[in-house]
Amino acid sequence: MAAMKNEPSQSDIFAYEHPFVTTDVVALSVGAGQQDNYRKLPEKHLEVLLVQRDAEPFAGQWALPGGFIHPGQTAREAALSKLQEKTGVPEVYLEQLFTFTEPDRDPRGWVVSSAHLALIEKGSVVQNEGSQRSCWFAAELGLVHESTDHYPEGRVEHKVYELRLSLQEQGEKDQGQPGETSDAALPGQAVITARVEHVITTTRTLRADEFAILDDGGLAFDHAKQIVYAILRLRNKIEYTDLALNLMPELFTLTDLQKVYEVILGRELLKAGFRRTVKDLVVETDEQTSSAGHRPSKLYRRNWNISLS
Amino acid sequence: MAAMKNEPSQSDIFAYEHPFVTTDVVALSVGAGQQDNYRKLPEKHLEVLLVQRDAEPFAGQWALPGGFIHPGQTAREAALSKLQEKTGVPEVYLEQLFTFTEPDRDPRGWVVSSAHLALIEKGSVVQNEGSQRSCWFAAELGLVHESTDHYPEGRVEHKVYELRLSLQEQGEKDQGQPGETSDAALPGQAVITARVEHVITTTRTLRADEFAILDDGGLAFDHAKQIVYAILRLRNKIEYTDLALNLMPELFTLTDLQKVYEVILGRELLKAGFRRTVKDLVVETDEQTSSAGHRPSKLYRRNWNISLS
DNA sequence: AGAATAGTGTCTTTTAGACACTATAGT
DNA sequence: ACTATAGTGTCTAAAAGACACTATTCT
Numbered sequence: 001m002a003a004m005k006n007e008p009s010q011s012d013i014f015a016y017e018h019p020f021v022t023t024d025v026v027a028l029s030v031g032a033g034q035q036d037n038y039r040k041l042p043e044k045h046l047e048v049l050l051v052q053r054d055a056e057p058f059a060g061q062w063a064l065p066g067g068f069i070h071p072g073q074t075a076r077e078a079a080l081s082k083l084q085e086k087t088g089v090p091e092v093y094l095e096q097l098f099t100f101t102e103p104d105r106d107p108r109g110w111v112v113s114s115a116h117l118a119l120i121e122k123g124s125v126v127q128n129e130g131s132q133r134s135c136w137f138a139a140e141l142g143l144v145h146e147s148t149d150h151y152p153e154g155r156v157e158h159k160v161y162e163l164r165l166s167l168q169e170q171g172e173k174d175q176g177q178p179g180e181t182s183d184a185a186l187p188g189q190a191v192i193t194a195r196v197e198h199v200i201t202t203t204r205t206l207r208a209d210e211f212a213i214l215d216d217g218g219l220a221f222d223h224a225k226q227i228v229y230a231i232l233r234l235r236n237k238i239e240y241t242d243l244a245l246n247l248m249p250e251l252f253t254l255t256d257l258q259k260v261y262e263v264i265l266g267r268e269l270l271k272a273g274f275r276r277t278v279k280d281l282v283v284e285t286d287e288q289t290s291s292a293g294h295r296p297s298k299l300y301r302r303n304w305n306i307s308l309s
Numbered sequence: 310m311a312a313m314k315n316e317p318s319q320s321d322i323f324a325y326e327h328p329f330v331t332t333d334v335v336a337l338s339v340g341a342g343q344q345d346n347y348r349k350l351p352e353k354h355l356e357v358l359l360v361q362r363d364a365e366p367f368a369g370q371w372a373l374p375g376g377f378i379h380p381g382q383t384a385r386e387a388a389l390s391k392l393q394e395k396t397g398v399p400e401v402y403l404e405q406l407f408t409f410t411e412p413d414r415d416p417r418g419w420v421v422s423s424a425h426l427a428l429i430e431k432g433s434v435v436q437n438e439g440s441q442r443s444c445w446f447a448a449e450l451g452l453v454h455e456s457t458d459h460y461p462e463g464r465v466e467h468k469v470y471e472l473r474l475s476l477q478e479q480g481e482k483d484q485g486q487p488g489e490t491s492d493a494a495l496p497g498q499a500v501i502t503a504r505v506e507h508v509i510t511t512t513r514t515l516r517a518d519e520f521a522i523l524d525d526g527g528l529a530f531d532h533a534k535q536i537v538y539a540i541l542r543l544r545n546k547i548e549y550t551d552l553a554l555n556l557m558p559e560l561f562t563l564t565d566l567q568k569v570y571e572v573i574l575g576r577e578l579l580k581a582g583f584r585r586t587v588k589d590l591v592v593e594t595d596e597q598t599s600s601a602g603h604r605p606s607k608l609y610r611r612n613w614n615i616s617l618s
Numbered sequence: 619a620g621a622a623t624a625g626t627g628t629c630t631t632t633t634a635g636a637c638a639c640t641a642t643a644g645t
Numbered sequence: 646a647c648t649a650t651a652g653t654g655t656c657t658a659a660a661a662g663a664c665a666c667t668a669t670t671c672t
Binding site for chain 2: 017018019020021068069071072073074075076091092093094096098099101102103110112114154155157202203204205206207208240242246250301302304305307
């Protein structure tokens with residue numbers, strides 16, 4: 001992906017000028033933090049997979065995994081293979097998110113990108129041996145500003161989201177010396193703060209949505225926008241689908257599942273009600289957790305014998 | 310949009326080979342049929358806008374409006390301008406539907422298409438003066454086959470949809486001689502029957518959707534798939550959004566609105582319940598219908614002072 | 619008068635929200 | 646014994662489904 005011819009004479013035989021097409025993958029998962037009390041359950045957080053670019057443009061900056069679509073491939077196939085290359089996961093949930101076509105979204109020229117949303121169970125990740133560094137960043141999305149302007153013909157709402165990404169140490173499982181110099185010698189930023197604006201225009205006849213990057217926080221391309229878009233989509237779909245189960249391991253407790261919902265929705269849920277609403281999505285097993293410092297809990301698995309929609 | 314270079318040596322410097330990108334618009338509206346009894350309300354039906362291609366490939370066949378994206382445009386802008394060219398409507402609801410990237414979807418070569426869904430109020434259409442013939446086709450989507458195969462690792466569901474498109478006479482408003490030779494001298498098929506299969510694969514770990522054309526019924530490219538996709542999306546979103554209001558004129562009766570919901574969902578709704586659920590989406594006006602052969606009904610307009618989502 | 623639609627009232631059922639209570643390993 | 650989580654019961658409020666009833670205009 002080196003040089004590219006740049007901007008030929010506009011509005012000329014334009015039928016023959018055509019964009020490059022890439023795919024980007026917003027891979028989300030839910031990770032667990034430190035367990036600070038021997039019997040307290042660890043906090044969970046949403047995570048997104050980023051790779052550090054080694055080529056221009058944006059060399060050294062963090063970006064979503066992705067790349068050019070090869071001839072003979074579909075966008076989905078390209079996204080899937082990029083993702084497998086970075087994570088080693090053979091089977092993931094993957095859906096098309098949105099195709100970003102702003103003409104100036106890539107400094108190299110005209111490049112449209114078909115963005116995908118992937119949901120990955122963190123435990124299934126085999127650490128990659130790819131050429132680029134890839135890391136999971138904890139992601140927090142917060143609404144930091146909201147305003148509405150009223151006009152006689154309609155109104156315009158602005159919502160500003162702040163996306164905070166912070167690098168997770170990889171050595172979660174090997175439990176290394178706690179709080180030590182584990183994050184030394186890491187190039188690139190370890191905390192990224194981006195701001196993305198969601199503009200909703202409502203007139204008497206229609207409603208339109210637009211997203212704009214206010215501050216990319218150092219993320220490459222329009223990836224801040226893509227990540228926000230992905231999280232909002234997940235937040236929305238989790239309410240009426242079983243999407244969240246793609247983030248769970250084979251066996252899980254209902255409390256774990258509830259925490260996944262909570263971390264995605266960004267609010268707490270009531271236990272009794274939650275269990276009522278998910279009861280058809282899961283199947284009880286004979287297994288239990290043990291040695292947890294408190295009452296053991298039943299383990300469930302996904303119920304794949306349901307037909308939604 | 311004439312000749313295109315064809316298929317260079319695969320898997321060579323592929324970073325430099327890139328697809329053409331087009332946009333297609335599935336423009337849907339709701340039209341009214343004949344009023345066969347002076348006091349009976351006319352039937353409504355879903356309609357889709359098609360244009361007759363005058364160039365190869367698929368010359369003479371019906372296709373969705375669309376075309377290549379020009380440099381400097383977004384896909385949305387391209388879709389919007391194509392649509393305005395065909396309908397003359399200045400403001401329409403338009404959302405990105407899906408980007409179709411199957412490498413063989415265009416016989417000319419590698420062409421990906423960013424499909425859009427537009428919702429148009431039929432009355433706002435100014436008949437076009439474009440070079441191509443464009444017509445509204447009544448659209449009916451029916452599920453004609455459904456089967457499930459069970460495997461130890463999951464299951465595969467097949468749903469076969471039949472899409473029936475039939476050409477509507479343009480002269481609806483000028484009320485011409487009923488049932489006469491009005492549809493003479495029309496080239497191209499007046500009824501198109503296509504079949505599209507929806508394959509849902511569910512395994513223990515994930516669920517994936519695929520669409521395949523079984524019979525394009527004479528529609529160009531993969532447009533049968535795009536239309537089915539669009540109708541299913543509309544059917545789904547109408548349940549939790551106010552999307553249907555984009556299909557209504559400025560003033561409308563609740564019965565009209567209900568018929569629009571019914572025609573999209575393909576089932577009847579109960580009046581009392583329907584009015585309860587839409588009451589926040591609309592605002593009552595002082596106006597009424599008149600000389601209808603029965604009790605006049607109140608006219609409503611869209612309530613754009615609500616925030617969904 | 620009678621056809622056809624407009625509009626409302628009110629039951630029942632289902633779903634969602636809230637909260638309080640009991641249960642049980644592990645140190 | 647105490648802590649922290651596991652799990653259930655039940656009351657209430659809100660939403661959805663079903664159906665019956667009244668209201669009104671035009672031919």
